[in-house]
Amino acid sequence: MAWQTTFEIRSRGRGTQEITQEISGVAAASGIACGVVHVFVQHTSCSLMLCENADPSVRVDPETLARRWAPDGDPASRHNNEGDDDMPAHARSILAGTSVSVPLANGRLLLGTWQGIYLWEHRADPQLRHIVVTVTG
Amino acid sequence: MAWQTTFEIRSRGRGTQEITQEISGVAAASGIACGVVHVFVQHTSCSLMLCENADPSVRVDPETLARRWAPDGDPASRHNNEGDDDMPAHARSILAGTSVSVPLANGRLLLGTWQGIYLWEHRADPQLRHIVVTVTG
């Protein structure tokens, strides 16, 4: 049995936005008690990730690190048609991934106490992002 | 059809511990022949990963690299309430992920000959880690 829905979210440019509530709502609406909730973003320049949901600074520091992992305006980069943040956005999506899967029990996400689900926008400017949620069980 | 169980494992601080046997046992116990085994850790400061299971040094070198990817005691870091290894642990979990999914056939994990499943603890001190295994098929 599988249940699927899609939704859109407008990012605010680089940074994270929590979507745990949206995904919890989808999980409950699925009517599936036990299984896995697969969350997928249909883009290659942003990520979905699990991160601590308590101290907001835990989602600021990854920006600092990511600028080292894939520097903006890297002179060695060839893919820069859309600007200095173009290739770094793709490289970050390769590193952090574009989907997360969370177990489902009794119709609720089996997240740890400090886990939240986040859209991590890698482009400098706001973007409209399409997310597909599939519940299998 | 889905089958789910949870177990705990006490890490020994930074480093890897193989959990392939535990996951194989869960897969067999599920009674599901064909599907996917989803393994999820309910924390944001450790990882689950697939890694070579032959030469132990292949699981030592990633520690060396990870100290470059996210240095302990980084002066640029803001999230350090729990010590010099606090933010690096979260950053490593973003990079290496907190879940793995392995195909299941005839009730057995379809791992390659050299693939093992590992808990990778990113905190310096030992921690109690909660793992959720969901088999869908």
Add this chain to the structure above:
Amino acid sequence: MAWQTTFEIRSRGRGTQEITQEISGVAAASGIACGVVHVFVQHTSCSLMLCENADPSVRVDPETLARRWAPDGDPASRHNNEGDDDMPAHARSILAGTSVSVPLANGRLLLGTWQGIYLWEHRADPQLRHIVVTVTG
């Protein structure tokens, strides 16, 4: 309900090869309308990833970055029995992952317009790679 198949692909050494068509074909053959397509490579020295499918340079730059993330012939590396690219290949597979999961709707992969599925070979020399595709729905 689950459906599974395996196929082999010979890589050409370091670099990417698109396998979107192969995975689309498997999805259609499964007869499953709605669910998740799980693609898994049975090795720890290559990756499966989603990446932009338009400008080929977007798949060249990650090679440049990956040589920084995990340098070949790193003097700090201990796992180098198979050469200077041995440990870097494992490190890259930890970073970029060895599986991707894509939602399925009406028997078709729900990829974004610019998303393709790629085998990313991390070893310098060509390798025979085994891929397992499992569709659950």
